[in-house]
Amino acid sequence: MSAHEQPATDMSPEEFRRQGYQVVDWIADYLAHPERYPVLARTEPGVLRRALPAEPPAQGEPMAAILADFTRHIIPGITHWNHPAFFAYFAISGSAAGILGELLSAALNVNGMLWKTSPAATELEEVALDWLRQMVGLPPQFGIIMDTASVASLCAIAAAREAAGDAVRRDGMAGGPRLRLYTSEQAHSSIEKAAITLGLGQQGVRKIPVDAEFQMDPAALAQAITEDRRAGWRPFCVVATVGTTSTTSVDPVPAIAEVCAREGLWLHVDGAYAGMAAVASEFRWALNGCERADSVVINPHKWLFTPIDCSAFYCRHAAVLRRAFSLVPEYLRTAEAEQAAVRDFMDYGIQLGRRFRALKLWMVIRYFGGEGLAARIREHIRLGHLFASWVDAHPDFERLAPTPFSVVCFRARPTDLPVGPEEERDAYFDALNQRLLDAVNATGRAYLSHTRLRGRFALRLAVGNLRTTEAHVQTAWDLLQEHAARLHAAGRGGAQEKAEAPWKG
Ligand SMILES: Cc1ncc(COP(=O)(O)O)c(C=O)c1O
Numbered sequence: 001m002s003a004h005e006q007p008a009t010d011m012s013p014e015e016f017r018r019q020g021y022q023v024v025d026w027i028a029d030y031l032a033h034p035e036r037y038p039v040l041a042r043t044e045p046g047v048l049r050r051a052l053p054a055e056p057p058a059q060g061e062p063m064a065a066i067l068a069d070f071t072r073h074i075i076p077g078i079t080h081w082n083h084p085a086f087f088a089y090f091a092i093s094g095s096a097a098g099i100l101g102e103l104l105s106a107a108l109n110v111n112g113m114l115w116k117t118s119p120a121a122t123e124l125e126e127v128a129l130d131w132l133r134q135m136v137g138l139p140p141q142f143g144i145i146m147d148t149a150s151v152a153s154l155c156a157i158a159a160a161r162e163a164a165g166d167a168v169r170r171d172g173m174a175g176g177p178r179l180r181l182y183t184s185e186q187a188h189s190s191i192e193k194a195a196i197t198l199g200l201g202q203q204g205v206r207k208i209p210v211d212a213e214f215q216m217d218p219a220a221l222a223q224a225i226t227e228d229r230r231a232g233w234r235p236f237c238v239v240a241t242v243g244t245t246s247t248t249s250v251d252p253v254p255a256i257a258e259v260c261a262r263e264g265l266w267l268h269v270d271g272a273y274a275g276m277a278a279v280a281s282e283f284r285w286a287l288n289g290c291e292r293a294d295s296v297v298i299n300p301h302k303w304l305f306t307p308i309d310c311s312a313f314y315c316r317h318a319a320v321l322r323r324a325f326s327l328v329p330e331y332l333r334t335a336e337a338e339q340a341a342v343r344d345f346m347d348y349g350i351q352l353g354r355r356f357r358a359l360k361l362w363m364v365i366r367y368f369g370g371e372g373l374a375a376r377i378r379e380h381i382r383l384g385h386l387f388a389s390w391v392d393a394h395p396d397f398e399r400l401a402p403t404p405f406s407v408v409c410f411r412a413r414p415t416d417l418p419v420g421p422e423e424e425r426d427a428y429f430d431a432l433n434q435r436l437l438d439a440v441n442a443t444g445r446a447y448l449s450h451t452r453l454r455g456r457f458a459l460r461l462a463v464g465n466l467r468t469t470e471a472h473v474q475t476a477w478d479l480l481q482e483h484a485a486r487l488h489a490a491g492r493g494g495a496q497e498k499a500e501a502p503w504k505g
Pocket of ligand 1: 090147148149150151188190241243244245270271272273299311
């Protein structure tokens with residue numbers, strides 16, 4: 001690439017305007033037709049790396065050439081989370097309002113570490129998080145935006161450890177009491193990762209069994225705490241989940257809060273996905289009991305149409321969180337006279353530098369309004385329940401978990417198998433469903449993911465994208481039925497030739 005004329009500073013405003021219009025046009029076209037792409041990227045490991053020069057360019061290149069490479073090389077390697085038939089993990093979408101917010105925050109490029117490093121960034125964060133808190137029905141409390149729920153939960157557990165005393169902040173963990181945290185066996189891996197990171201170790205996490213509906217058993221929790229105290233552990237924190245990752249089950253937070261109050265333990269609630277359901281009044285129950293939690297995290301980047309990343313972390317003990325994290329070097333000191341009037345967000349978490357994430361969240365909330373957001377969440381739940389009803393009505397499919405929100409766990413389970421040991425039938429169903437998942441995803445017309453429930457391979461269909469309609473859910477269902485029938489017939493065909501049960505084929 002030959003050198004081209006560039007101003008000595010940055011791109012000229014005229015060129016920015018020209019390129020910017022092109023980029024916005026590209027985005028508008030993309031969002032209008034994400035279905036022209038396969039949902040799951042059709043690529044192989046290393047394709048992009050090989051397509052790009054190994055060495056950085058010594059001379060600047062024209063933006064037009066860079067953007068051409070974006071569409072030529074980058075886009076084919078993208079899995080399209082914006083595709084309305086993206087049903088994997090927790091489906092998300094960055095709404096247009098949120099994208100515009102990201103653009104403006106990139107343009108301002110402020111660092112909101114202190115109030116004074118951009119007062120509006122801090123105050124908008126306070127306002128937007130307070131709006132969101134009201135929308136989901138949490139009581140007034142401190143709120144801060146973190147990048148992810150993983151980091152928010154880590155900070156919550158650090159605050160819980162601080163609240164337990166023991167001068168861990170000063171002395172570290174060595175030689176102190178053996179601290180233990182409790183969470184259900186269905187909790188997200190971020191909780192255990194936080195424990196590893198904070199030096200509690202995996203031994204410092206006790207996983208509490210769940211009931212038939214995948215919800216933490218509060219009696220088992222109480223018993224575990226008693227046993228641990230006798231064995232010399234120091235229980236300090238319980239993490240309940242509102243919307244577990246596999247099945248979206250909701251732990252009984254009121255009963256867990258009762259145990260925590262009795263035992264003097266910090267209660268953190270991970271509501272990364274399902275906390276947002278509470279925006280719709282008939283799903284307010286999802287956060288029942290959370291008014292008693294010491295901290296709660298909910299994720300606008302999961303189910304509130306805010307571009308990733310944006311996680312809302314609420315804490316009823318801002319002073320404890322501050323005690324856990326505040327460490328102020330002289331050059332960042334806020335004048336004493338100002339300290340009482342302002343919040344320096346760097347004091348409440350790990351990072352110093354902070355993006356202006358509140359702008360996109362504020363714009364999303366304003367653009368849709370509380371009722372608009374609730375209507376979209378309600379529709380996603382309707383679609384999830386509709387899909388669940390199709391599964392329930394089909395003789396060769398079964399649901400593997402309740403469907404409280406917009407995620408359905410299910411599997412193909414053909415009924416025409418010869419009688420045989422349950423484990424062998426399950427092994428056949430596991431293999432069949434794995435092949436079914438791969439086959440449906442390979443069509444590029446829908447993308448689902450999986451989990452394992454009580455040892456069984458389960459398919460997961462998650463509705464959460466703004467553009468998903470009933471037609472997209474129907475397409476996924478048609479594909480699932482068609483490929484399940486084909487794969488099962490092939491399995492049975494092979495089995496008949498060998499005159500054996502298909503799971504032996
Ligand atoms: C229940 C739950 N908690 C936490 C997380 C982690 O979220 P993040 O990617 O924001 O760290 C997830 C991710 O799916 C989740 O399902």
